[in-house]
Amino acid sequence: MAKYIVKRILFGIATAFIVATLTFFIMNLVPGGPFLSEKAVTPAAQEALEAKYGLDKPLFQQYLTYMNDLLHGDLGDSLKKRGFTVNRIIETKFPVSAKLGGIAMLVAFFLGVPLGCIAAYKRSKLVDNIIIVFSTAGIAIPSFLSSTLLMYIFSTKLGLLPSLGLSEPKSYIMPVIALALYPTCYIARLMRSSMLDVIGQDYMRTARAKGVSTFLMIFKHALRNAILPVVTYMGPLLASLMTGSFIIEKIFTIPGLGHEFVGAITSRDYPLIMGTTIFLATFIIIMNVVVDILYAFIDPRIKLK
């Protein structure tokens, strides 16, 4: 067990390192520097700026410097937002995205799992069919469509919910629904099919024969065994919520990390692109490792090697 955890962590570190290296070199493939678009900058001033940020040095040396700083937890300064370090930007923006993504994740989990269980228990009944139809339709709607449609109906037409920002609790409703729609439907489908497998097992009949109530049978005996595929999906889900929020943040003008990332790409803010990519990637990789380890705790039959 301990050996496995150490191995997973080392592998995670290697992946994070590869992501950082890839990002650095891919980004430098793009011609045109961060200061070219600024009109007021004279060639001399531009050189001075490049010298200040170390952009005049050979690429490999820039890479070494960056990696060295990275190991010390320093992500550099933003080139466009003068006076802000990348660390500072991430510190202020990430909690906004994380809160939104976290709420959406909880909603998806606590809505998708029961829906899938109910659908499996009421197999081929009306309830099951309704859940299937909705979850199949739900995974065919990209989040930018669900969010724009929600916005059109609830703020433009009905005027019930605020369309921009996250100033009040009410304004979380639409972004969270838009973000959670796809994973909820996906989890419901996953849960239903794995639940159907479990319901057919012998120990379910035993439980029934002992007189266990339906509720306990589904949510205690069956759920424990059927939930494993959903747990495996939690890692990728987190990644998709983190990156999916790019669009939600753009539509609802939420000042989160995704907003910052897309902005940084168009303005060539190298350190900010690097910083956000590495930060998000590391976060997702860590979460994947956690999910893998969690897996073994939920199902003791799985021997981690």
Added chain:
Amino acid sequence: MMEEKKKNILSMQLNVDDFVPASPDEKESLVVMRESVNFWQDGFRRLRRNKIAMTALVVVIIMLILAFIVPMFYPYGYEQQIKGAERLAPMQYSEGELEAIANGESVFPHILGTDQNGRDYCIRVLVGARVSMTVGIVASALILLIGATIGAVAGFFGGMVDMIIMRIVDILYTVPDVLIIILLAQALQYPLQTLAQVPGFSWITAMGPNMMSMFVVFALLYWVGMARIVRGQIMVLKQNEYVTAAKALGATNGRVIKKHLITNCIGTLIVTTTLQIPSSIFTESFLSFLGIGVQAPMPSLGSLASAALNGLQTYPEKLFAPAVMIFVIILSFNLLGDGLRDAFDPKMK
């Protein structure tokens, strides 16, 4: 002592009439075996019985016709700007066109109106669907090609080769794909644009460097899922006797993989590729919506939806048209893929 020959019920003597050869009709009626069906017939029979999948197939075909054939005959071009016909509502004519109608000319109606540059919106949605579906289908074909080859090689040779390939797969699996896609799509445009200047590569300009970079990016990142599935199948299949037989007959490794192994997991390949198409379309529309997908004059369903967002209050139908299109395309491909899986995937039998 001889007794008189008479019919005794306990006698073992047999009636000769019972041993007359059967007539051809009788023979026919005794054949209980049904007609032998091959893999494809079997799968298609099952697919045809699946009403949902068949409906989805019909919808997919209609969508393909709408996206690829209808624009050829459509009276307006997707870039054609009609002066004086800006921001028309659906089925509305501009003043110039009304005059032309009054003069007895026939003017094709703007079924979905026009956009702020006077371009017919219906053709833009259709061409947008064409772009999205092209990206989905071509990217999936590339993923199939790369994923199946790498997966087959890893599964067949095993050992060191397998180890190295699977470590690469593991890494690509944990890399947050969208981040890398956005970066790569940006970075690849410029080299592709330069490549388009080289003689012999001018077709890149025709397709648009953005679309090309999207193909490359999808192919580079998404082959891992396909490779994993194919590897798993090949590892089981290569234990079969027919593989040993083929090897004993002197078949090369390449031939065994191509002729014997890949052909035997064709069902899985079809299903995975079909299900890859909607997910590629999903990602493409996501990127185009963010403004880093297909290039400007060329519409994509994602970029049309993104452009419609600004005028949502006044022109909601501009959003609904591409929205419905994306929804129907993704849904029908998903349902078709599910149906194909039920019909062709041997594990589900």
